Amino acid sequence: MKRTIPWIITIVTGFVLVIAEFVPPWGKMREDVLIYFQIISVFAFFLGGGSLLKINLQKVFSKRTDWEYALVTVVGFFVMLALGLFKLGNPEMATAGYAADLNANGSWFKNLFDAVKAPLSASMYSLLAFFIASASYRAFRAKNSDATVLLVSAFIILMGQTFVGVVATGWMPDWVSFFKVENLSLWLLAKANLAGQRAILIGIALGIVSMSLRVILGIERTHLSGGDE
Amino acid sequence: MSRLSRLSISRKTFLTSLLSLLVFAAYSAPLLAQDSDISVTDSTSAELEGAPAAPTNVLAVDHKYDIGEAVDVSWDLSFDDTAGMRNVAGYIIYRSVAGSAEFDSIGAVFSLTSSFADIGLTRGETYQYSVSSYTLSGQVSEPIVSAEVTTEREWFDWDEVWVFILLVLIGGSVMYFIYHARKGKQMFLRKIAGLQAVEEAIGRATEMGRPILFIPGIHDMDDVQTIAGMTILAKVAKQVAEYESRIFVPTRASLAMTAARETVREAYMTAGRVDAYRADDIYYVTDEQFGYVAAVNGIMTRDKPATCFYLGAFFAESLILAETGNSIGAIQIAGTAQPAQLPFFVAACDYTLIGEELFAASAYLSGEAKQLGSLKGQDVGKVIAMAAVLIGAVLATLGSEEGMNIETFRGAFHGIWSVFGGGQ
Amino acid sequence: MIQALFLSPVFSPLFSPLFSVVSHGLGPVFSWIFWILFVAGVGWVFWRTIKGREVERRVIFLMMGLTVAGAVLTGIVLPVQETVVVRNIFDTIENLEEGDKVLLSLDYDPSGAPELQPMAIAVSQHCLEKKLKICYMTLWGTGGAMIADVITAIRPDFPELVYGEDYCNVGYRAGNEAVLKVIATDFRKTFPTDVSGIVLDSLPMMTGVTACPDFSYIVAIGSGRPGIKEWVEYVVEPSGALMGSGAAAVSAPQLYPYYPQQMNGMMGGSKGASEYEKMLRRGYPKYGEFRAQATEIMGPQTVAHVFLMLLIIFANISFFLAKKRKGASA
Structure with a gap:
């Protein structure tokens, strides 16, 4: 039972939604199902939030290693929750009441968002620049013919992005303008890269068809607390 | 040893992928080459004030393959839009419910636009449309009235028929190989x-x-x-x-x-x-x-x-x-x-x-045999895709505009992608 | 010849500290120190490479940090080359008429802001210069703060703007693709009110807006999902609305297939944003005095790219030297 009912829901929803794509009066069903999903994930958030609090509070109370970080998480969670729910310091509260824009300028929520969340997020993202440097130093080496192709294309595209590249081949006469770095790099991006990406995308689309059918037909049921039968 | 070389592919795979890349490049070339210049409305050249020529041939047809909530209105551009005075700023679209002579303005579009989609209508109702051209200085031409049109509901979206056929072919072959996969068969x-x-x-x-x-x-x-x-x-x-x-x-x-x-x-x-x-x-x-x-x-x-x-x-x-x-x-x-x-x-x-x-x-x-069978079914899809790419590339190269043109293929792939990959 | 090289647009910023040290005091001295450190660092990495030793990743991180920080602090500005892909968006807005409505969707969070916020600001400024009416929205919960920042940034330059008449902000609605699917045909079903609960019908600029195609132009600026791909799939494809987009540099290559059919233009990363800023400055010279955020980012980005290229060259030299040594010892 525990497995059959979810499987019946899967098979019915799966096939009905695929057919709905071709039957205009059923079209709204897809929209509705998307909304159901949102509702379910909101409830799942209580589970997620609960698990987050449980694990971090356990760490704090048992003073496990690095429990200080866990404390920051818990405090951050409650502070932002309170500021968001009660809209403290929100200038729009006077006129709009609790319908006030959460991000109104001057509200404590927005201030903390700007002062803590925004710079932290941007810093994590900017780590990418550092990791790209170390990864390219390690990976782009002409070890064999494939790696050489990779290296040369990477180099051309990097050159095309900078003015060093534009200057380096700027002297070329017009009849060989295709070989100017900026044109070569655009060609690589828009032709070779795009064509390859399309091939990968078609493979992915077919992979999704086959995977979805395995799920809908109940052959693959691990996600339904199935496992190997 | 090196981390990258473990991933290296054989020469044969490399050459094959290179070849397919070339085919894809040929296929994608015409898509990219298209120029997308925005046409500029030259509204300053108006010298004479006066009502512009009205649009002609106003057609209103029930929007195909929907639940009966939309009508597509189209017309031929006003003479003063493309040539003549060149003072048309746009078109105003009016609608009346059948039986009533009262036309309400329901929308407007820019010059050089010759269609309008009216949505949110009632199924089974009969409507009539009219279209006028207008100038920046506010002159409006006489309205040209269309024939009556009744909204209808359809049960199959024939625009998507290619997607449907592909879906049946690919999905069918996946299912076939799942259920015909026998245990022990290598x-x-x-x-x-x-x-x-x-x-x-x-x-x-x-x-x-x-x-x-x-x-x-x-x-x-x-x-x-x-x-x-x-x-x-x-x-x-x-x-x-x-x-x-x-x-x-x-x-x-x-x-x-x-x-x-x-x-x-x-x-x-x-x-x-x-x-x-x-x-x-x-x-x-x-x-x-x-x-x-x-x-x-x-x-x-x-x-x-x-x-x-x-x-x-x-x-x-x-x-x-x-x-x-x-x-x-x-x-x-x-x-x-x-x-x-x-x-x-x-x-x-x-x-x-x-x-x-x-x-x-x-x-x-x-x-498991059944699960592996699904992979085999997927390969049928690959064969179809490769054939479609080849035919598409040939057609695009020859510049075929008639019949089974490149749009059909593009539409078909887009459809397959949105049915199954839409969740991405 | 050498003088011409120094004065060329590429190299002159690099050498400007050299000339300005006499006239500008300590700031240029700092630039000097930075460039000396940079050259010394690159030299050291090169030396290690020749000796056949691996360079530790932390050194590379330090160098990268130094490069970018130095470039930011010295304020290198490099010329921007315009491309058609960005030009199309500018021209579309340029050709709209006074009073036309533009929908601006900011689907990103602070991590995407350095790249995408300049686009949102430049497009907003352009629309307001053309006296177009802007409706802001977002599909991301964190996007509300981004909209607030854009409005704060542009508001002082346009003191005469009236909320509800010239611009409005409908804010965020949960539901990702579902939101788009609905607003493609019925805008008010998802956004019955604006961000502070004012009924949309009472905002003068929103009269006549029933669905996405009622906006003369949509500019979707996004860095992930839901984002530009979803806009194309759920709004542009079914409703035929006219759209341009702004994407983070990492996701831009993936979106090229949609150009020019489904979106008539795209700004990719800081490069795209800086192009837009350049066009705006040419069309509306008063912006010359304002900060061009994206253009400022381009300088450090270019220097970082040059550093990356040097790293790749060094890595290959070291690889070939190692191979040669191995061959000689065998």
């Missing part, structure tokens, strides 16, 4: 190095006495990539249970956490070690993308997992995760259907499952 399977390394990677972690980290992507369960990640998690967790090792699964979505817990618990149960299952090792971190990345990086640098799996949907964080994993010397197996992130994983991980390999992985690992 099937040729291309070797996927990343999947063959899974067991070895788990064994290594066990030997080193260090945990295993599994990231099922950063999307929720509505993304098929996350589901693919979970199916692989089931196989991985079972082996972890058998080896008596430990697995951590931090997730970015609460629903993914619930699904991962069920999956892992079930795997432990199958392995007969349900007592060793720890629900708290599978936990929700945060929905915030880079907050999640920070947390995972923290886990990596503190707990130093010996093996990291990244299987699911990834965005800008792919390289941040994989480089951190690389720095702690973990064996890394990644897989995603986000083409833009593949290069990052290839550069920093030991093994990368490229696109469809992610979806094939659970079938591959299970070794």
Whole structure:
């Protein structure tokens, strides 16, 4: 039972939604199902939030290693929750009441968002620049013919992005303008890269068809607390 | 040895892919070559004030293949729009409900536009439309009235018929091979190095006495990539249970956490070690993308997992995760259907499952005849795709505008993609 | 010849500290120190490479940090080359008429802001210069703060703007693709009110807006999902609305297939944003005095790219030297 009912829901929803794509009066069903999903994930958030609090509070109370970080998480969670729910310091509260824009300028929520969340997020993202440097130093080496192709294309595209590249081949006469770095790099991006990406995308689309059918037909049921039968 | 060379492909594969790249390039060339100049309305050239010539040939037809809520209005451009005074600023569209002589203005469009879609109508009602041209100075031409039109509901969307045929063909062949797969019958399977390394990677972690980290992507369960990640998690967790090792699964979505817990618990149960299952090792971190990345990086640098799996949907964080994993010397197996992130994983991980390999992985690992059969069905789809690309490339090269033109193919692929890949 | 090289647009910023040290005091001295450190660092990495030793990743991180920080602090500005892909968006807005409505969707969070916020600001400024009416929305919960920042940034330059008449902000609605699918045909079903609960019908600029195609132009600026791909799939494809987009540099290559059919233009990363800023400055010279955020980012980005290229070259030299040594010893 525990497995059959979810499987019946899967098979019915799966096939009905695929057919709905071709039957205009059923079209709204897809929209509705998307909304159901949102509702379910909101409830799942209580589970997620609960698990987050449980694990971090356990760490704090048992003073496990690095429990200080866990404390920051818990405090951050409650502070932002309170500021968001009660809209403290929100200038729009006077006129709009609790319908006030959460991000109104001057509200404590927005201030903390700007002062803590925004710079932290941007810093994590900017780590990418550092990791790209170390990864390219390690990976782009002409070890064999494939790696050489990779290296040369990477180099051309990097050159095309900078003015060093534009200057380096700027002297070329017009009849060989295709070989100017900026044109070569655009060609690589828009032709070779795009064509390859399309091939990968078609493979992915077919992979999704086959995977979805395995799920809908109940052959693959691990996600339904199935496992190997 | 070098990390990259393990991934290197054979010369034959390389040449084949090069050839297919060329075909694709030929196919994509006309798509890119199109110029997309915006036409500029020359409204300053008006010299004479006066009503512009009216549009002609106003047609109103029921919008095809809908639930009877829309009408498409079209007309031929006013003479003063394309030539003549060139003072038309746009067109005003009016509507009346059948029987009433009263036309209400329902919308306006720019000059050089010759169609308008009226939506939100009542099914089975009869309407009539009229269109006028107007100038910037406010002169409006006489309205040209269309014939009456009644909105209708249709039960099959014939615009999507190509998609439907392809779907039946591909889906049908997948199902055929699933149900006709016989046990014991040897099937040729291309070797996927990343999947063959899974067991070895788990064994290594066990030997080193260090945990295993599994990231099922950063999307929720509505993304098929996350589901693919979970199916692989089931196989991985079972082996972890058998080896008596430990697995951590931090997730970015609460629903993914619930699904991962069920999956892992079930795997432990199958392995007969349900007592060793720890629900708290599978936990929700945060929905915030880079907050999640920070947390995972923290886990990596503190707990130093010996093996990291990244299987699911990834965005800008792919390289941040994989480089951190690389720095702690973990064996890394990644897989995603986000083409833009593949290069990052290839550069920093030991093994990368490229696109469809992610979806094939659970079938591959299970070794079940039925699951493997589905992969064979998928190959039929590939043959169709290759044929379509070839025909499309030839047609595009010859510049065919008539009949079965390139748009048909583009539409068909787009459709297939949106039916199954829409969840991405 | 050498003087011409120094004065060329590429190299002159690099050498400007050299000339300005006399006239500008300590600031240029700092630039000097930075460039000396940079050259010394690159030299050291090169030396290690020649000796056949691996360079530790932390050194590379330090160098990268130094490069970017130095470039930011010295304020290198490099010329921007315009491309058609960005030009199309500018021209579309340029050709709209006074009073036309533009929908601006900011689907990103602070991590994407350095790249995408300049686009949102430049497009907003352009629309307001053309006296177009802007409706802001977002599909991301964190996007509300981004909209607030854009409005704060542009508001002082247009003191005469009236909320509800010239611009409005409908804010965020949960539901990702579902939101798009609905607003493609019925805008008010998802957004019955604006961000502070004012009924949409009472905002003068929103009269006549029933669905997405009622906006003369949509500019979707996004860095992930839901984002530009979803806009194309759920709004542009079914409703035929006219759209341009702004994407983070990492996701831009993936979106090229949609150009020019489904979106008539795209700004990719800081490069795209800086192009837009350049066009805006040419069309409306008063912006010359304002900060061009994206253009400022381009300088450090270019220097970082040059550093990356040097790293790749060094890595290959070291690889070939190692191979040669191995061959000689065998």
